[in-house]
Amino acid sequence: MTAEAALADQWRSLLSRYSRIAHDLDRELQSGHGLTVSEYEALDQLLCRPPCKVRVQDLVESMHLSQSALSRTVARLEKCGLVERAMCDTDRRGVFVTPTEEGRRVHGEARPTYLQVLARHLS
Amino acid sequence: MTAEAALADQWRSLLSRYSRIAHDLDRELQSGHGLTVSEYEALDQLLCRPPCKVRVQDLVESMHLSQSALSRTVARLEKCGLVERAMCDTDRRGVFVTPTEEGRRVHGEARPTYLQVLARHLS
DNA sequence: GGACGATACATGCAGATGCATCTAACGTCC
DNA sequence: GGACGTTAGATGCATCTGCATGTATCGTCC
Numbered sequence A, B: 001m002t003a004e005a006a007l008a009d010q011w012r013s014l015l016s017r018y019s020r021i022a023h024d025l026d027r028e029l030q031s032g033h034g035l036t037v038s039e040y041e042a043l044d045q046l047l048c049r050p051p052c053k054v055r056v057q058d059l060v061e062s063m064h065l066s067q068s069a070l071s072r073t074v075a076r077l078e079k080c081g082l083v084e085r086a087m088c089d090t091d092r093r094g095v096f097v098t099p100t101e102e103g104r105r106v107h108g109e110a111r112p113t114y115l116q117v118l119a120r121h122l123s
Numbered sequence C: 001g002g003a004c005g006a007t008a009c010a011t012g013c014a015g016a017t018g019c020a021t022c023t024a025a026c027g028t029c030c
Numbered sequence D: 001g002g003a004c005g006t007t008a009g010a011t012g013c014a015t016c017t018g019c020a021t022g023t024a025t026c027g028t029c030c
Helices: A002-033 A037-048 A056-062 A067-079 A101-121 B002-033 B037-048 B056-062 B067-079 B101-121
Strands: A083-087 A095-099 B083-087 B095-099
Touching: A002 A037, A002 A101, A002 B002, A002 B101, A037 A056, A037 A067, A037 A083, A037 A095, A037 A101, A056 A067, A056 A095, A067 A083, A095 A101, A101 B002, B002 B037, B002 B101, B037 B056, B037 B067, B037 B083, B037 B095, B037 B101, B056 B067, B056 B095, B067 B083, B095 B101
Parallel strands: none
Antiparallel strands: A083 A095, B083 B095
């Protein structure tokens, strides 16, 4: 009984922290840089990976998005000129995603906003 | 620099835990009981409040949903016969939401599923 | 009592998501 | 080389969400 209440409390606390941060991130990245959280985090993943040339499949594994959602996220980023999609030579089913210069710039601008929100919420 | 990495790690960890749990909750509540997480949690809030007769406004404050999303969540629950909406006598702008017998039953059935998922993920 | 700003909830709308499915390319087995 | 199961990614569709706004009611001030 108490164990159940403890579980529920733990979840409620996690949910609460998550919701507040996600909401703020979304609001500030959107209004300041025109990015959704998923878009920012996809850019972030791309730029943190040395080759900067990542298959969509690899991004799926490192993000908490379904394959379809990520496919569309990449499509939006491409439409905004922040990434480019390129055929993968060795496996023509695959798609390499690479950030553009503009993508690097926008990510660089958005990064302080992102970190500020995190700092505000996380000790 | 390291502080920034620590922030990002903390957020990534929170996001990861949240996503896994929310996803499992959604999948299992949906397939087993036809409820979204928001619907379950709204029912839960209603049933945990002694009077069981709560204004929509009060629910908004205890849930991480916008007012419009909650309005629709209540509408869905009403459509399924799990709650009833009633005019508030003292303030006719207000709406009281009360669980039906069916609502209590469904919540009672879903509760073990919900707690099992939480137990699986939270220590 | 009438005008006016504030509050409670509903709703139009646009956007993001997941599931199921589709297409194209891969790899293997014969 | 052709058939077949598998895999990478794109897309149709339904759903949930938030923002902005609409509608009705409240409370106050004159």
